[in-house]
Amino acid sequence: MTLQADHPHPVMTPEFLTSQVGPLFDRSQRYLETVETHGSPLYLLDSAKLADQAARFRIAFASRLPATRFYFAVKSNNMPDISRILISKGFGLDVSSGLELAAALDLGAEEIIFSGPGKTRDELMMAAAHPDRVTLLMDSVGECRRFMGILAEKSQTLSAGIRLNCQPEGLWRKFGILPDQVSSLIQEILAHPFLSCSGIQFHSSWNLTPDRQKEIIRHAGALLGQMPADFLAGCRFIDIGGGYWPETGEWLVSDDPLCHYHLPAAPLDTFAQELSKAVTDHVMPHMSPVICFEPGRWICHDAVHIVVQVIDKKMPDMVITDAGTNAVGWERFESDYFPVLNLTRPGLTEQPCRILGSLCTPHDVWGYSFFGSDIQEGDILMIPFQGAYTYSLRQSFIKPLPKTVVI
Ligand SMILES: *Cc1c(COP(=O)(O)O)cnc(C)c1O
Numbered sequence: 001m002t003l004q005a006d007h008p009h010p011v012m013t014p015e016f017l018t019s020q021v022g023p024l025f026d027r028s029q030r031y032l033e034t035v036e037t038h039g040s041p042l043y044l045l046d047s048a049k050l051a052d053q054a055a056r057f058r059i060a061f062a063s064r065l066p067a068t069r070f071y072f073a074v075k076s077n078n079m080p081d082i083s084r085i086l087i088s089k090g091f092g093l094d095v096s097s098g099l100e101l102a103a104a105l106d107l108g109a110e111e112i113i114f115s116g117p118g119k120t121r122d123e124l125m126m127a128a129a130h131p132d133r134v135t136l137l138m139d140s141v142g143e144c145r146r147f148m149g150i151l152a153e154k155s156q157t158l159s160a161g162i163r164l165n166c167q168p169e170g171l172w173r174k175f176g177i178l179p180d181q182v183s184s185l186i187q188e189i190l191a192h193p194f195l196s197c198s199g200i201q202f203h204s205s206w207n208l209t210p211d212r213q214k215e216i217i218r219h220a221g222a223l224l225g226q227m228p229a230d231f232l233a234g235c236r237f238i239d240i241g242g243g244y245w246p247e248t249g250e251w252l253v254s255d256d257p258l259c260h261y262h263l264p265a266a267p268l269d270t271f272a273q274e275l276s277k278a279v280t281d282h283v284m285p286h287m288s289p290v291i292c293f294e295p296g297r298w299i300c301h302d303a304v305h306i307v308v309q310v311i312d313k314k315m316p317d318m319v320i321t322d323a324g325t326n327a328v329g330w331e332r333f334e335s336d337y338f339p340v341l342n343l344t345r346p347g348l349t350e351q352p353c354r355i356l357g358s359l360c361t362p363h364d365v366w367g368y369s370f371f372g373s374d375i376q377e378g379d380i381l382m383i384p385f386q387g388a389y390t391y392s393l394r395q396s397f398i399k400p401l402p403k404t405v406v407i
Contacts, residue, residue, distance in 0.1 A: 009252060009261035012337075016262065018348055020248065021339050021371050024305075024384055028343040031307060034405055035380050040309040041323035041402035043391060047085055050303035050387075054089045057244075057295055060272035065279060067290040071113050073242045074100045076296025077304065078392040081406050083107050086299070094242070094294040098123040105130060113239065113294065115163055115201060117174055119143055124150055128158060136160040137201045137239070139176055141185055144195075151194035161199035161239065164223070166216040176202065179223055186231050196234055200224075203241025203294060208250065208265040210274040213240065217275065221282025232287045239292035240279070244271055246301045248385075251337040257352040257368035260337040268298070297388040304387035306402065307343075308357075308366070310379045317353050319375055324357030324364045327402050328386060329393030331363045338386070342372025344379040355381065359398050 034044060054070075062068045071094040072086045078100065083093055084107055092111030093104040098120065104112045114127050115137040124147050127136040138144040138160055151158055162185065165176035177185060189197045202220055204212055217240060224232065245265040252261040279291055306328070308321040325331065340355050350369050357364035366383055375381075394401055 007254065007259075007261070009263055011254075012251065012260040012262035017260070017339065017350070020384075021341060022348060024341055024382065025343075025346045025348070025371075028341075028346055028382075030407065031305070031382060032343055032380060034407055035307055035309075038403060038405050040307055040380060041321075041327065042307045043079070043327075043386075043402050043404045044305045044307055044382075045079065045081055045404060045406045046303050046305070047081075047406050050082060050085055050300065051089055053299050053303060054086055054091060056268060057293070057299060058090070060268050061276060061291070061293060064272055064276035065291050066288070069111065069237070069290055069292045071111065071292060071294050072299055073294045073296030074104065075392055076242075076388045077300040077390075078103070079304070079404060080107060081404065082300060082303070082387075083109070094296075098126055101126055101134065105133065109133065111135075113137060113161075113201075113292070115139065115203075115294075121146065121150070127160075128154065128156060131156075131158050135198070137163045139163050141177060141181055144185060144189065148192050148195050155194070157194050157196070159196045159198035159234075161201055161237065162197060164200055164202045164220060166202045166219050167204050167212075179219070182223065183226065186227060190228070190230060197231065199235055199237035199239060199289065199292075201239035201241060201292070203239075203243060205243045206245065207243045207271075208245045208263060210266060210271045210278075213243065213271075214274055214278045217278040218282050221286065224283060224286040227286070235287055235289060237290045237292050238279070238283055238287075239294065240275065242294040242296050242298075244268070244295050244298040246298055246388075248302075252335060253333070253337045253368065258350055300387035302385050302387060304391065305382050305384045306386045306390075307380060307382050308402075310375060310377050310381065311358065313375070313377050318356065319353060319377075320356050320358050321366065321381065322358060323402055324359035324397075324399045325366065326357075326359060326395045326397040326399055328390035329395045331365070332390065333365045333367055333383075334363065338367065338383050340367040340370040341382045341384065342370050342375055342379050343382050345372040345374045345376070347371060347373040349373075351375075357399075
């Protein structure tokens, strides 16, 4: 990576890009066969890659901490096959709505964490109806009191966790309970006949390095130090959330179709090493909890690719594909860079060409270049690494959505 004077970010090197694109072209026969069988467009779920990511994540942390549990953040990709595979690998699910909770229960998940602001009465009731499988994380003092009310109505005793806000900047303040509200809330829960508190969760998004998460763990540890002993005795888990950036880093477009930015991210082992140390130093002196993790993006990012077909070559430097970016639900490729691979005419040279979808909006862009020897009508193109925050945001807009195929 080189930071050039006229660029705001480090520039992606050709060697790095080839290291990402080459292995995908090596498997192009497999991808093309799938399109022959199922047609285009497709979401291709690479089940082996998904299982491998889950195993790597688990081992990195479980090998460094005495007791751990892992929950996949369903909002990062709500494809049922992804949850099903991860459940079979021993993951629980982290859900953020009644809709996701109902889906997780239907999938047979035995361990479900339910977090998120503004839970409705129906959502709280659904959580209370499955105390053996669901751990509710209460997001505010009001929500906690509403939940106490429901438990009192049902004369049901139950244990739930609280979400702590350790990042009260701007709109992030909407999540969780501020540290200065926690002590009085804990007293209120300790005095309640039906509710007890079994754990504390915090989460911060979008971490290319573990620095912010380490800082939050340090703050949380200081707060735990001030908690009453009867609370600490009943507190069984500390959930340090998700937000781990994939180790290939963040990729962004520049004004030049052949130049891309590459913001490096720390490898998983760095996250695991530094966060485990922070937990050992700042949490373990106060209690011996199970440490819970809620990774989303890191687990699913690499495991789904989108495949489309060129329908119309309108100009030498512009093609239209059979699918539009309603398949990803947002104008992702106007800011994020991902290579477009021409599976039909493979090649490791990147060439400028506008690769556009068929929606009636000019914002329907897959990319500004492709890898291949040429590009023609009928060619099958792949946009790799679309596992995170695309499928769950897909929109029913103008064009049909791609089918899902598990390979
Ligand atoms: C979104 C979210 C996650 C997952 O975040 P990733 O960046 O996808 O790892 C985990 N926990 C909570 C509470 C979330 O809101």
